[in-house]
Amino acid sequence: MKHTTTYFWLFAAFLIISSCAVREAPKGGPEDKTPPAILGVDPAEGSILLPLDASFDVTFSKTMQHENTEGAIFLSPVFWGYPRFKWSGKKLTIVPPENLRGGTTYILTIGANATDIRGNKLGRSQSFAFSTGIAIDSGGISGAIFSTDGQHIAYDIWAYALGDSGAEGFYRRIPDYATQVDSIGGFKIEHLGNNSYLVVAVNDKNDDLFWDPSSEEIGLPPSILNITSGEQIEKIILRPARRDTATAYISKATPLSRQRIAVEFSQLPQKDRMLNPDLYRISYNNDSLLNFGPPYIGESGALIFETDPQIAGRSYQLISHGLVSIWGVPFDSAGIRFTGIEMPDTVKATLQTIFPPNGSTSIYEDSLIEMTFSKGIRALTLPTAVTVMADSIDTLRFSPAWVTPNIVRLRFPARIPREKKINVSLKADKMQDDFQNTMGDSILSFSFRLPPQDTVGSVTATLESGRVGNIIGILSNYSQEKGTYQSHLELAGGFNFSSVMPGIYRFELFADSDSNGEWSPGVISPFQPSERFLFIPDTVTVRSRWATDIGSVSLPILPR
Template sequence: MKLNNLIILLFVSLLAFSCAKQSTPMGGPQDEDPPVVLEMTPKDQSLNTKPEEITLVFDEYIKLDNANKNILITPRINKDEVIFTALKNTLVIELNQELEDSTTYVFNFQKSITDLSEGNPAENLKLVFSTGESIDSLNVSGSVNTYFPGRNDKLEDAIVGLYPLVDTTNVFIAPPYYLSQVDSSGNFNISNIKAGKYLAYAWQDDNNSLKAEYKSEAFDFIRDTITIDQNIDGIQFNLSKGDQNPIRLLRSSTLGSNYTIVLNKTPIEVTLENEEMGKEIFYTLGDKRINLFSKQVFSDSLAFNVSLKDSVGYQIDSLIWTKFEESDRNPEKLTTTANSGKSFYRNLPIELTFNKPIRDINYDSLYLSYDTASMIAISPDMLRFKDSLRRDILEINLLVPDSIPFETFSLKAADSTFLDIEGQYNEVALSANYKKLKTETLADAISGKIEGSEGPFIIQLLDSKGELKRESYLDQGNQFSFTLIESGNYQIRIIEDSNGNRRWDPANFEERRYAERTFDFIDPETGTKNITIRGGWKVEDIVITAQPKTGLRTNPN
């Protein structure tokens, strides 16, 4: 009897538990509707209001996605003081600060508010109100382009900002007064602007600080003051990176028997003046440092006039007294790297890079091998140092005739082939392989012209990964051509070398100088950068049109 009662009690308990348990109903259509605002306090387009708190009530439960980044508030307020709270179907924004008089405020929620169940974002949600008698209604719009875009760069991470001309801050110091997020197509629109004079900037806001970083973030600016007294359309920005900190000499000192100069950044131009330079003393350029090497010890200090220029154009000139003394410190071992893996046709360009200046070469153990028993001897007339004051990059140029019926060639250098300035030989033998291309596998030419720009030009042929394969310089005219090209997919980039220094120059913010323009070939049919070419082909009459310059492209409307 007791056993029967126990079984009945257990059955009733399980039945009660199953009835009490709640679960999400199975089936039914998925919720695809975004949350809809039922009530706003203050109301949209309100006048003469200075709220301490803003409330939005929705028709369903909501959640916030990174409100500090995704909710754009203009004009500028202290966002660190703002508190966003989402509870059930209500969003509360505590401002915790006094708003400006006679000012139109815009809260652009973008995609920061989603429904709780499916994550559908509220669409085109904005709140506009004024602390004065009227709503400011002026708009500024345009587009943003990126020079040398990185793989992780997204235009929708970029920001365009306006700073009042009377503002003492700028894009590197503080967030803008008005701002807009750039969309994935590179377009932007800033609305509800008060009439006045402004400075305009755009930047890749990778760290979500609402201001640009001197060293790491691409940026651009409009050089002239923009007077906004009517709607303006057609502002163009071209983002580019360039460390805006001026180059500085941090310290210099002896390092063993050598001398080192430490900098805050790596220069692109180095001038070292002393009568021993290129004779007894040579240098290498490393990451933020210049290393001076001497063949011999000098009893007295030597004076060097040092002139350095960085990538954005800043220059320093200094007088440095150096010492080259005896040292018990063991010299660093000599290392060698080669541009192995390169393909070539007839002319084989070999490049060897050393960690120290080279004093001597043993030509008996340096040669080009193309089978187990055959080789081409390397002679002094085939060699040149890329910079005679450095002697750390050795270029070997030789002709491989078509009469040699082999595809693979190997540069061989035995140990003790190279002697550096400190008396160290290479301890490891070098072997670098190169592939000779057959005539029938080569495309005849890629040629075309440049429109909408004036030279000189740097013309770069890139592979499908964006790596540089060939480069040419065009002093005059707008016609270009690359011949005898390996089959494959390519891109063409044009650099407008305005100052003729044969390199691309980024913007200089302090000097209000724009970055040199770059633009790519875009296939008008596919909208891509790719050019496919095969053996025996010619791709002619390519037209590369220059991108718009930074600035106001069209007249205000």
């Protein structure tokens, strides 16, 4: 009887434990991939005359991860403190940290990153508007995030209501409005009142609503956006990137010989300024100057100055004025000192890079060949040292054009012939650097073959608003091997890419306001907007002998 009683209690305990166990989907069953939904909010969307001590309830269709979902909740205009969150099953109560302001439209946003306990995200930010006044504001700003690497990051979108204060120092305060991008990178800030707004995208890794330049990417807008009378501003593209806002300065100057100096920077300068010799001065004995030629980028990435002979042991000072980093940070004008050395320059120049690449068969560029050397080359020695031949029979005439002292482009009066093997040979003993060192006694050569005309296609696009400044269109191939094509807006208001290798491309265009040929990301301080930019989310497929028309495209027309 004793054993029977023992077995009974063991069995009963087993039943109790089993009934208390966590219930899970049967193993091997279908995985739950259904995203959560918002079933309702209280007060109801569009409610007006809210009491100033109001709180907000959100009911989800599924049980949510608390911490993750709370991090995706935004109540705008943003408070200095954080809301308090109370959970009751699938219902979340959001309690503002202080009373609401009278006569104000509030937007409750549940961001796209809100996640259920199975890891499924909401996928699209949803906003609900309420007002403590008698009406709800109806202005809006929408757009998208652009990322060249294709990575999806749950960027926050922040809007600062500027009033009369301007944008300077915006990053020192909490934004007035906040939301998140959706699963495909789009965003929309709704129910904005009449005001001037600065909208930015931030990878707010610590969720503190402040931009941290040391670790967080930020994207600036193409303009301060002014909203009046419920205006809707669309197609705002933000391109986040890491920015260096620390002081920019010349970090190092190292003599390589008595006539060459390698210069390094704490931040990368804007290229056109970095290569401008008028923005530098090398002095000694207070007022005396050391002459130098146009600088160039050397094989290690340092900026190389070739100078008159330096005096060993003499102290020199390299000073820059007007240098600006790629992020808009002005360089310190204090400069840097270095000591001259006696060593003559006897290092031989080498051929670093060539275009088209050796052995290539898919590059369509048929008007130039480019060579980059490790040192500056005496221009007069190149025509006698370089020969370009087609199929080892026909010698092709060319004209050299020096981009920098170490980069030369061979331009051809007639097109480089197709379907023939093009061989470029360089007699090293005929090539001299600026110090009369020859490149050696061998013959360097590389070859390539251009594809036939019938292997390429063409792409066209039309700008809706016609010619508005310097507009540049870009076709970027998703396979880096196929290259990038660039077209300036033609007088007729269109873009024409006449010879494009087959492949899958992305089309972009931007307003090149500073005429440097590159999209400019804007400056944090003093604030400067980015250049207007647009990309087509659909891919462009280019086929041989096909003409592909993208259709009409337009840059955002920004209200003033």
